[in-house]
Amino acid sequence: MNKKDISDFAKKLNEMYPNAKTELYYTNEFQLLIAILMSAQTTDKQVNIVNRNFFNFLKEPSDWASMDVEYIKDFINTISFFNNKAENIKKTSTIIKEKFGSVIPKTIEELITLPWVWIKTAKVFLAVSEDAPYIWVDTHVHRVLNRLWLVNTKTPLETDKKISKNFTKENHALLHNTLVLFWRYQCMARNPKCETCPFSGKCNYYKKNN
Numbered sequence: 001m002n003k004k005d006i007s008d009f010a011k012k013l014n015e016m017y018p019n020a021k022t023e024l025y026y027t028n029e030f031q032l033l034i035a036i037l038m039s040a041q042t043t044d045k046q047v048n049i050v051n052r053n054f055f056n057f058l059k060e061p062s063d064w065a066s067m068d069v070e071y072i073k074d075f076i077n078t079i080s081f082f083n084n085k086a087e088n089i090k091k092t093s094t095i096i097k098e099k100f101g102s103v104i105p106k107t108i109e110e111l112i113t114l115p116w117v118w119i120k121t122a123k124v125f126l127a128v129s130e131d132a133p134y135i136w137v138d139t140h141v142h143r144v145l146n147r148l149w150l151v152n153t154k155t156p157l158e159t160d161k162k163i164s165k166n167f168t169k170e171n172h173a174l175l176h177n178t179l180v181l182f183w184r185y186q187c188m189a190r191n192p193k194c195e196t197c198p199f200s201g202k203c204n205y206y207k208k209n210n
């Protein structure tokens with residue numbers, strides 16, 4: 001792993017996507033947190049279709065804390081794992097209302113006390129809401145960083161550990177939104193757009209396949 005390569009990559013992605021931000025639809029921080037929870041194992045696009053209607057009714061934690069969970073299921077039943085997600089939306093709304101006085105917590109330690117909020121989820125929330133320098137390493141981020149040899153790892157967990165140790169805070173800040181757009185629209189798992197990619201000269205995948 002070469003520190004200059006990492007820095008150059010982060011700067012270049014920032015040039016490619018100067019206004020990068022999450023593609024999830026939300027109008028306040030509570031909705032952002034719920035949208036992130038709902039996006040597990042499904043696409044942002046599918047979540048947005050549901051939430052453009054659902055979020056007219058779910059604005060604050062108190063809106064759903066006392067509601068029947070079956071009601072939430074009816075709203076979100078077109079997304080995957082909607083039964084579990086509805087249960088967790090209800091529990092999360094209740095905890096934020098009762099334990100945090102309807103104010104969304106802003107530390108990883110507090111966020112992970114909420115149902116279905118893991119460290120990675122908390123990092124995504126804080127990266128989007130606070131511009132905190134965290135990168136959510138999922139299979140896509142793991143794939144891209146390995147293709148470019150910015151890491152040489154076997155699992156997303158291993159990648160997460162490597163970049164936590166070796167990427168600067170500035171790199172994390174530049175990459176947390178831009179990297180998502182890069183894997184989504186340029187370096188897809190199948191048929192990446194290598195012919196228009198500025199990194200093809202340094203890409204391990206490209207060298208192997210061309």
Ligand code: SF4
Pocket residue numbers: 147148186187188192193194195197198199200203204205206
């Ligand atoms: S050259 Fe292709 S595989 Fe390599 S980073 Fe660019 S898009 Fe991805």
